[in-house]
Amino acid sequence: MIFLKAISLKTASQAATSFPLNLPLFGPDFRLEFDTPVTFLVGENGTGKSSLLEGLAVASQRVVAGADELAHDSSLASARLLADQLRLSWSRKTGRGFFLRAEDFFGYCRRLSQMHHDLAKEASQLANNYSQQGRSDLALKLAVGAIRGQASQLHEQYEALEHRSHGESYLHFFSHRIVAGGLYLLDEPETPLSPQNQLTFMVVLHAAAQAGSQFIIATHSPILMAYPYATIYSLDTVPPQVVKYDQLEHVNLTRRFLNNPAAYLEGLLR
Template identity: 40%
Template sequence: MSVREIKRKYTTMDDRYPFNLDIVRRFDGLAFSAPVTIIVGDNGCGKTTLLEGIAAAAGSILISGEHMEKDHSLSPAFELAEDLKIIWSLKSNNGFFFRAADFITYTRSIATMREDARAKIEEIKQRDPYSLEVLPYAKTYHELRSLYGEGLEKRSHGESFFDLFQARFRPGGFYILDEPEAPLSPQNQLTLLAMIHEMTKEGAQFLIATHSPIMMAYPYADLYEVQNGVLEPAIFDELSHVQITRDFLHTPDRYLRHLFN
């Protein structure tokens, strides 16, 4: 595994975000003993904020390939990162920080880059069919075609999601994924788990925040649940997400009659 541990160097006492969140106030570190670590918690518990800080401390890039510093909304993450220290077994330049909200933005940006390159190629060829000026644009166009085919935007949400991950996953990377199940059907969540499992065989490491019991069921993961602002080791069958989902599927009427009566 690339990362052995995340340590809290010191605790900033501040009433500003993100230091006013319980999960940040009470986070003193996290040691990794498995290639996949999964964090579970209700909306608003601060999972995403913690992952953003860890990603900033690890020097992660975004799924787009851009540095996190270019996204000004992530400025608080870099403040939190100052409190954190990443203990590496082997520093990896592979990996990225993925937020479900970034997926559509990146898909559109890839389509724009491909179309801009194609248009520039046509413009140059009309001016001079033999111009070497076309080469960098042709390289960009063909690289995007090689990675993403006709374009992520031309496939279904789930299909394009897998195309993107298959193109971007690399052996030995440290991948921080915030709710990666968001665009996926239950069947495709299982496919994602299989993809993650294959990548762990090549030395990849994953830190995942999720609401999906399917993702939580990955049998080789270390599970943590946010309880009263503290990351506590958890057991799959005892997770509240799992218990509520299981109970609902067994007796949906018992839940629904309270909502619609």
């Protein structure tokens, strides 16, 4: 399912002096069209991949799987400037989905833990207040039950992530939190994953795309880029261009290196 059909700028940003609008990416011809459920954004560091995803997350009001909620995340201050200038073209809006920066996954786990702690504390305080007021057991059960239920769900989510390795908890998160009919914005999701687990992630990605979800992913991983049903945008060109897998410098550089690493390093390190 293609929920978000295209993004462009409301006004030309040639005169913009504030980051990230001053990046070459956000010139007057900036426009991306999404024709497949999976789109990869590829380019060198500094081309604006992360800035674009962050601005898109704000503009589309995604839930942030990170340390802070969207409205309170101070790291997204510059993204809000970009979001104000983005024009989003929808086939149908969806509130499902989330924005995830791989670097902030531990922050998300800490946030779950803190939310569980706060709910447990709230339930305890409410139970104490009801007891002091002489309220009935039924009233106490009704008042506290919902809070404890939420706390229990959060505890289960956090425990499931806490007792796994970084890569395993990351895959567990994706396999349990991605649902059909969502728009997911992922910034370098390969970061904590081994090559084998990147392939496992691709299986999760494919199943979700077939179930009706849409993904826009910034990545440096030649493994993920090989997903055969994706559109690949190169942000190394201005405006961004759709490219084929074998045209990517990421892919060709990795291939040349793996074909003969000793010879490659001999020339590089002499």
